[in-house]
Amino acid sequence: MDPAxxxxxxxxxxxxxxxxxxEGSSPMAVVLPAPMMLVIGGTLGAGLASSTVKDAKRAFGSIVKAFTLKLPNPEVTIETLVGLADRARREGLLALEDAAKEIDDEFLRAGLQAAIDGTxxxxxxxxxxxxxxxxxxxDRVSAKYYADMGGFAPTIGIIGTVVSLVHVLENLAQPDKLGKMIASAFVATLWGLLTANLLWLPLSGRLKRASDLECTQMEVALEGLLAVQAGANPRLVGERLRSMLADEPGKSAKPAKSEKKAA
Known part of the structure; x- marks a missing residue:
């Protein structure tokens, strides 16, 4: 799991x-139910109103993934593909039938099976x-959902502050209470800014990055499968696939054992 x-x-x-x-205050001074309910509830409502129920379910289902993401390791995929390329050159593509069943990556397994079937x-x-x-x-739908919520939250916080200031103006005859009421009025703006910049927007960015990493691994698998199908040299397959990774996490500068043997 990547805990970032x-x-x-x-x-x-x-x-x-x-x-x-x-500053000499207490964290509980900003934990006020009314403004928090307005900001969080208003943001959730605005996010749902700007999207669909299906998109909302997918977005909230991705929260766990955002916090517990296991970074893909393309190097493992490359080692697998190099091994498959080596075996395919020696024994033929049909010899990979058993190997395909042992692959955990669903995308890679389905693609290899399609190649074996003669696609x-x-x-x-x-x-x-x-x-x-x-x-x-x-993936972009979920990321955009949180990005939209990050845009709504500060404005809804301002709405909450305006609502509270209206109440303040109704009580100008009680100057001893004005200071506390005005301070409470700005709590809504605070929560709007906090949730937008410390929660919704980071979640959006995290999901985008996770999607990029996963799609990069899938693209590596795609090119590798086509190379295996074409009977390419295993060493060249490894070099070609590693050149696609740039500085992606999981990249290793050392060639795989199977690649050394193939060379």
Whole structure:
């Protein structure tokens, strides 16, 4: 699991709490049910109103993924593909039937099975590229949902402040209460800014990054499968696939054992 989001959100909210304490106040001074309900409820409602129920379910279902994301390791995929390329050159493509059943990656397994079944290379590329495009589009829906909520939250916070200030103006005859009421009025703006910049927008960015990493691994698998189907040299397959990774997490500068043997 990559804990970046969990650590980042905890650090950000921790810094806010620490600054409140250092100012001589109490964190509970900003924990007011009414403005928090307005900001969070209003943001959730605006997000749903701007999308669909299906999109909302997918977006909230991705929260767990955002916090517990296991980074894909393309190097493992490359080692697998190099091994498959080596075996395919020695024994033929049909010899990979048993190996396909042992692959955990669903995308790679389905693509390899299609190649073994004799799918035309151009058709195989089209099918796999369509799967990648569909996944990327679905992931972008969830990321956009949180990005939209990050845009709504500050404005809804301002609405909450205006509502509270209206109440303040109704009580000008009680000057002893004005200070506390005005302070409470700005809590809504605070929560709007906090949730937008420390929660919704980071979630959006995290989901976009996770999607990019996963789609990169799928693209590596796609090119590798086509190379295996074409009977390419295993060493060249490894070099070609690693050149696609740039500085992606999981990339290794060392060639796989199976690649060394093939060379």
């Amino acid at each position: 989001t969990l650590i980042g959100v905890s650090l950000a909210f921790g810094a806010v709490i620490a600054s409140i304490v250092m 035309d290379p151009d058709d195989l590329r089209t099918i796999l590229e369509d799967k990648i495009s569909t996944k990327r589009a679905q």
